[in-house]
Amino acid sequence: MKIGFIGLGIMGTPMAMNLRAAGHEIIVPDRRSLTQEMRAAAQVVADPAAVAEAAETIILMVPDTPDVEAVLFGAHGVAEGLSAGKLVIDMSSISPIATKDYAARVNAMGCDYLDAPVSGGEVGARQATLTIMVGGPDAAFARAQPLFQLLGKNITHVGAENGAGQTCKVCNQIIVALNIQAVAEALTFARKAGADPAKVRQALMGGFASSRILEVHAERMINRTFAPGFRIRLHQKDLNLALTAARAMDMALPNTAIAQQMFSVVAAREGGAEQDHSALVQAIETMAAVNP
Amino acid sequence: MKIGFIGLGIMGTPMAMNLRAAGHEIIVPDRRSLTQEMRAAAQVVADPAAVAEAAETIILMVPDTPDVEAVLFGAHGVAEGLSAGKLVIDMSSISPIATKDYAARVNAMGCDYLDAPVSGGEVGARQATLTIMVGGPDAAFARAQPLFQLLGKNITHVGAENGAGQTCKVCNQIIVALNIQAVAEALTFARKAGADPAKVRQALMGGFASSRILEVHAERMINRTFAPGFRIRLHQKDLNLALTAARAMDMALPNTAIAQQMFSVVAAREGGAEQDHSALVQAIETMAAVNP
Numbered sequence: 001m002k003i004g005f006i007g008l009g010i011m012g013t014p015m016a017m018n019l020r021a022a023g024h025e026i027i028v029p030d031r032r033s034l035t036q037e038m039r040a041a042a043q044v045v046a047d048p049a050a051v052a053e054a055a056e057t058i059i060l061m062v063p064d065t066p067d068v069e070a071v072l073f074g075a076h077g078v079a080e081g082l083s084a085g086k087l088v089i090d091m092s093s094i095s096p097i098a099t100k101d102y103a104a105r106v107n108a109m110g111c112d113y114l115d116a117p118v119s120g121g122e123v124g125a126r127q128a129t130l131t132i133m134v135g136g137p138d139a140a141f142a143r144a145q146p147l148f149q150l151l152g153k154n155i156t157h158v159g160a161e162n163g164a165g166q167t168c169k170v171c172n173q174i175i176v177a178l179n180i181q182a183v184a185e186a187l188t189f190a191r192k193a194g195a196d197p198a199k200v201r202q203a204l205m206g207g208f209a210s211s212r213i214l215e216v217h218a219e220r221m222i223n224r225t226f227a228p229g230f231r232i233r234l235h236q237k238d239l240n241l242a243l244t245a246a247r248a249m250d251m252a253l254p255n256t257a258i259a260q261q262m263f264s265v266v267a268a269r270e271g272g273a274e275q276d277h278s279a280l281v282q283a284i285e286t287m288a289a290v291n292p
Numbered sequence: 293m294k295i296g297f298i299g300l301g302i303m304g305t306p307m308a309m310n311l312r313a314a315g316h317e318i319i320v321p322d323r324r325s326l327t328q329e330m331r332a333a334a335q336v337v338a339d340p341a342a343v344a345e346a347a348e349t350i351i352l353m354v355p356d357t358p359d360v361e362a363v364l365f366g367a368h369g370v371a372e373g374l375s376a377g378k379l380v381i382d383m384s385s386i387s388p389i390a391t392k393d394y395a396a397r398v399n400a401m402g403c404d405y406l407d408a409p410v411s412g413g414e415v416g417a418r419q420a421t422l423t424i425m426v427g428g429p430d431a432a433f434a435r436a437q438p439l440f441q442l443l444g445k446n447i448t449h450v451g452a453e454n455g456a457g458q459t460c461k462v463c464n465q466i467i468v469a470l471n472i473q474a475v476a477e478a479l480t481f482a483r484k485a486g487a488d489p490a491k492v493r494q495a496l497m498g499g500f501a502s503s504r505i506l507e508v509h510a511e512r513m514i515n516r517t518f519a520p521g522f523r524i525r526l527h528q529k530d531l532n533l534a535l536t537a538a539r540a541m542d543m544a545l546p547n548t549a550i551a552q553q554m555f556s557v558v559a560a561r562e563g564g565a566e567q568d569h570s571a572l573v574q575a576i577e578t579m580a581a582v583n584p
Contacts, residue, residue: 096485119499133495135487156495159487167485168492171478175501178474178547185470185545186463189534192541193388193459195427195451200460203425203448207411209467211503242481249484251580253477254554255470255547262546288543 004055012061052081084110103162112140135164229276296347304353344373376402395454404432427456465530521568
């Protein structure tokens with residue numbers, strides 16, 4: 001199949017390569033940043049409009065909501081090249097509310113739209129083990145499913161409404177942030193009270209307090225290894241999506257709001273926002289005058 | 293060994309029975325509430341002082357900090373019957389700070405003291421699969437270890453300082469409460485945005501958002517099954533221990549403080565405090581005017 005791929009960053013590049021390796025033709029817009037490897041593997045055209053003209057399915061993997069809007073509806077954007085019957089899949093992590101609008105505008109051109117954000121990071125992108133959370137009509141999902149299977153493992157059709165995939169991704173980021181803060185408050189409490197956080201972690205593994213975060217991120221907090229991983233800057237972006245959508249829906253997310261403030265405390269330090277999100281523990285420590 | 297056991301409630305009764313089944317002599321203080329089964333299985337004496345006189349090791353399993361203080365140092369309390377060389381093990385969940393004081397007073401009588409709170413609930417008590425978190429000197433721990441092995445499975449000597457076990461238990465309760473709130477905020481966000489919480493839970497299992505709480509408590513929230521389980525009333529008691537100790541140590545636990553407020557929102561309803569702690573989700577729903 002002719003697949004347009006727009007957004008060839010840390011995530012997008014290995015994803016496009018996995019589609020290519022399965023025999024699909026990849027069409028990409030020209031950018032100075034395109035690697036030689038990508039120029040060799042893909043058909044390079046002028047811009048997103050030209051990508052949409054040449055491809056049957058167009059995949060987006062860009063940083064944030066305004067980037068998706070620009071790629072879709074900006075000058076020389078995808079919308080200028082679309083014709084009826086094509087499929088647009090946005091795999092970026094963006095606003096669930098904006099997503100409904102973008103989908104409606106693409107549908108109005110006679111095209112299918114899916115929101116399909118992922119989790120699993122660069123490793124998941126390279127190894128094709130991403131978790132993919134999909135929102136959109138059944139028929140569009142069925143059409144995209146063979147492509148998703150080349151990119152990820154745990155593929156869930158969350159709902160037939162567009163935005164359901166993005167909503168699910170926001171839920172993921174809420175839980176991950178709050179589980180990190182849970183472990184950060186507990187381990188700092190232990191430290192402050194004179195107990196060994198490593199022993200506490202060990203005692204709690206296997207019980208009701210157990211989580212992937214207690215397994216992985218608590219260890220990073222104990223060993224003080226805050227190289228990313230997943231950067232605080234990106235998690236701040238995701239919690240902003242959560243809090244903005246919640247505000248629009250008249251909904252309080254009290255602990256999510258506090259976690260966002262804690263990320264700001266860490267981001268205030270030199271290089272703080274570029275650390276792994278487990279470094280949130282530094283905010284709790286700073287407030288408690290704990291010298292780890 | 294002659295083991296005194298004080299506090300024969302839902303947890304204490306099966307624990308005492310497990311020690312009895314392994315061949316130990318159990319000595320208990322007389323109470324109207326003693327079951328016939330317990331009267332047949334144990335030696336019944338007048339009061340905690342008489343228990344401490346007759347037993348080598350005295351185990352406490354009572355509800356809260358003031359109960360431990362009364363049993364140890366009140367009229368006809370354990371302290372009145374203690375003589376040098378005995379071992380006191382407090383398996384209740386109480387204040388880590390008060391624990392240091394009680395241990396010092398018991399040590400001053402020439403006796404060992406361990407704090408050894410548990411998690412795993414009534415089922416864990418009956419099946420001898422409790423998680424046991426122990427604080428106190430190495431020699432005392434070594435002395436108690438054979439008894440712990442009759443009561444639980446995951447036994448951790450958290451630290452040689454008394455209070456380390458209670459600190460660990462507080463950490464457990466912080467993480468469990470905050471992981472419940474994490475799932476509650478996320479699933480209510482999903483519901484409010486029109487996505488199916490069950491599908492969201494399914495998509496997130498196995499990723500970084502996964503936890504025992506996402507497995508067990510998220511399902512209770514989705515199925516609206518709030519019969520305990522672990523009662524909100526008891527979790528309020530435990531978070532009070534966390535917040536009181538944090539206050540005494542000049543430490544902020546922002547999300548723990550919020551979770552305690554959310555439990556209060558649920559407890560304000562008729563029967564609310566007697567529900568399972570997963571019913572915390574009702575506080576998030578109430579604030580968002582979500583009708584589940």
